[in-house]
Amino acid sequence: MPRKGMRSVFFKPSPLSFPSSSVSMPSSSPRRSFSDSLMEENIEFARSLIAKWDSDQSNYANITSLFNDSRREARQYLDAVRGLQSAMQVLVTQDSTSQKLVDAQLLMQVAMKRLEKEFYQILSANREHLDPDTVSSRSSTTERISVSDYDEEYSEDESRFAGDSISETERVSMIAMADLKAIADSMILAGYGKECVKIYKIVRKSIVDEALYHLGVEKMSFSQIQKMDWEVLEIKIKIWLNAIKVAVETLFSGERILSDHVFANSGQIAEACFSEITIEGAMCLFGFPELVAKCKKTPEKIFRTLDLYEAISVNWPQIESIFSFDSTSAVRSQAVTSLLKLGEAVRTMLTDFESAIQKDSSKTPVPGGGVHPLTRYVMNYITFLADYSGVLADIVADWPLTMAQSPLPESYFRSPGREENPSSKISIRLAWLILVVLCKLDGKAEFYKDVAHSYLFLANNLQYVVVKVRTSNLGILLGEDWLAKHEAKVKEYVSKYERMGWGKVLSALPDNPTADMPPEKARLFCKSFNAAFLEVYRKQSTWIASESKLRDEIRVSIASKLVPRYREFYEKHRIGLKRESGSDSVLKFSPDDLGKYLSDILYGKGDSGSVSSHSSSSSRHSNRP
Structure with a gap:
């Protein structure tokens, strides 16, 4: 038999709730007879349906879920429970000690036992579809489609929710949530809310605790964290940074959505369930950063401390929204406390860092x-x-x-x-x-x-x-x-480096390199320049300009001041020095050689071999006319 939609099943008036005109009523008291007849029919209809799904009387009912077997019959079952409750209210006004009322109460107990079982089965069988990740990811869909709208659409054409607009997982999740809400409403209305809530808390808390365990959230004392090597604690922090993101955006958010939905008609129950299910895990999660902040502080730990601070700060709007109940104020307080302690730790480490520089x-x-x-x-x-x-x-x-x-x-x-x-x-x-x-x-x-x-x-x-x-x-x-x-x-x-480092070399040349002077005087200038240049060259071959761009700029700057001036002197006096001594060996460097020598400095190598290499090169140049 094809499954029909929830709207027609859950909200269509039961024909048994309103007897037809064929029902005979004594003319002496028509209103009372109609009420009594309606009450008795409601009780009998409830009795037959409740008995059918009584696990103590039916092996089939013992192994089958009512809500999985026939959704239409599931809605009829809930309607029957409501009709039974109405009948009991009438019986109370007539005779609070009547046998009919006692029988109705026993029947209600059997019905509640069945609904209790169905509630548990739906929660347990749909762990995957009711996991916080699924619930939180489809919250926008839930906002667009109310439960009643969903029931109606499901009744008219269930397949519409299996299309592109909603996944199968989301569809099953919505059905399960609607069923849970319907059962919870029925049990709470019948005075069995405590039993319903107990089951909900046990099942959902186990899911939340298991999820936190898999995220690596564990309860630790300050002494445990204090004894950890920093490398181990840093791994714990990395795990926590991932955990808070999933916990806030998915786990706690989904749990809040689910509890608000299932117990939508009772804000106090929704709050109590959510609080009891999540508060222990949330306190453990948001308490961890405070413990880290209390540990010994060194400047190197500041970055992980900032990571912790940032994680809480970024997630704070959601934390405040999810844990907005008075009963969960401790969670908000713990998150704020951790934030404040982390901030204090960061300021301490910044102060220590500055002090370390100065010391x-x-x-x-x-x-x-x-x-x-x-x-x-x-x-x-x-x-x-x-x-x-x-x-x-x-x-x-x-x-x-x-x-x-x-x-x-x-x-x-x-x-x-x-x-x-x-x-x-x-x-x-x-x-x-x-x-x-x-x-x-x-x-x-x-x-x-x-x-x-x-x-x-x-x-x-x-x-x-x-x-x-x-x-x-x-x-x-x-x-x-x-x-x-x-x-x-x-x-x-x-x-200043150039002036102090190369001033002696530049001063070894005449102020006017092209001025006429006796060969002997030119020779003295030449010797003085050779000695000064080699001294500076050897010294600065061991010096370093760490950045290549800076090194190139320095060498170009030195060359621009030194080479042109030396070239003028060289060209002006080279021939005269050759005539005076018969050779120009006193001119150890050609202008081009200077550039080659300068290309060796500021590498920090101190390669003195390059001196002889460039000297050989200048000897070859000295033979030029």
């Missing part, structure tokens, strides 16, 4: 004047912090920035014209941390014996900072003004 006491100069490990560590750290700028802005919104005495003005780290909003506050704080490390580097530059080397060191490190800022979210936070200011500072350091 760095390493005095060994970086070989070649390259990028200091402190610079790399701090900038990588701050770059990652910039990726959390939105969360950090919330955390530091009301946290005053206490700045120690600095050798640089506030304008060095505070961009002009920025409004005092949460976003600018985090920008200022990050700029301040960069300033702290730059000031520390100023002190470390003094460990270099050669002043030029110290300026190269400062240029290398500031260039590293600028590149890190420009190629990350820091560039957006700090802005073009900040970048332009610090790029100009790099150029200033480079200029």
Whole structure:
């Protein structure tokens, strides 16, 4: 027999509820006779249907589900229960001690036992279709199609819900939810709500607890977490970050939708069920971040702490909506508490990070004047912090920035014209941390014996900072003004390096390279230049410009100042020196050789072999006329 729709079955008036005109009524009391006849027929109809599905009397009923066997008969069963209840109300008014009332009560107990069994079977058999993922994913469909509308559509054409607009899983889920609601309404109305609720709580709580277990949510004490190695705890945090997303968007959301639907006619029962089913797991889930926040704090842990903060912050609107009941206020409070504790932990770690920079006491100069490990560590750290700028802005919104005495003005780290909003506050704080490390580097530059080397060191490190800022979210936070200011500072350091590092070489040449002078004087200039250039070359072959772009710019700049001037001197006095000594061997370098030598510097290799190589090249050039 084809299955018919729920609307015709569930809401079509039963012919047994309204006796036909063929029923005879004594003329002496027509109203009473009609009422009595209606009551008796309702009881008898209920008796026959309830007996049919009494598991104690029928093996078929014992192994078969009423709602799966015949949905029309299932609706008739619920109608019969309502009719029986109406009859019992009439009997109470007539004689509260009558045998008929006792029999009706016993019959009602059997009916409730059957509905209790059906309720449990639907919940158990449809675990897959009533899992929170399915329920939450089709919430929009539920909003569009009310239960009554669905029943009506199902009655007229069940196949319409198996089409493209709704999946089979969603269709079965909607049917199960409608059945559960119908049974719950019937049992609650008959005074058996406690039995219905008990079954619902047991089954649904087991589903929620099992889901949380599979998500990796486990109840842990602070002492357990405190004893964990950070690597182990970090794995736990990663598991938790996935768990909160699924739990909020699917598990708890779906459970709230289901309980609100099944017990739609009793808000208090819906609240009690949802609260008891989810509160234990939710408290465990949202309590974990608070325990992490209480653990020992080191700057390296800040990023996972920010991940935890961000996860709660992003999901907070849904958490607040799902756990909006008074009975679930503890869940909301726990989420807020974890958020506050995580924020405090982040602020502590930021303070410790700044303190660690200022306390760095390493005095060994970086070989070649390259990028200091402190610079790399701090900038990588701050770059990652910039990726959390939105969360950090919330955390530091009301946290005053206490700045120690600095050798640089506030304008060095505070961009002009920025409004005092949460976003600018985090920008200022990050700029301040960069300033702290730059000031520390100023002190470390003094460990270099050669002043030029110290300026190269400062240029290398500031260039590293600028590149890190420009190629990350820091560039957006700090802005073009900040970048332009610090790029100009790099150029200033480079200029000072060139002046201090190459001034002696340039001063070895005459102010006017093309001026006439005796060969002997030209020879002295030439010897002085050779000695100065080789000294600087050998020294700066061990120095380094860490970034290739910066290295090329420095070499081009040095060459532009040195080679043209030397070329003028070389061309002017080469022939004279040859006549005076019979050879031009005193001219160890041709102008082209200088460029080749300069191409060797600032790699930090210290390859002295290149000197002899280029010297051989200049010897070949010396034979030219």
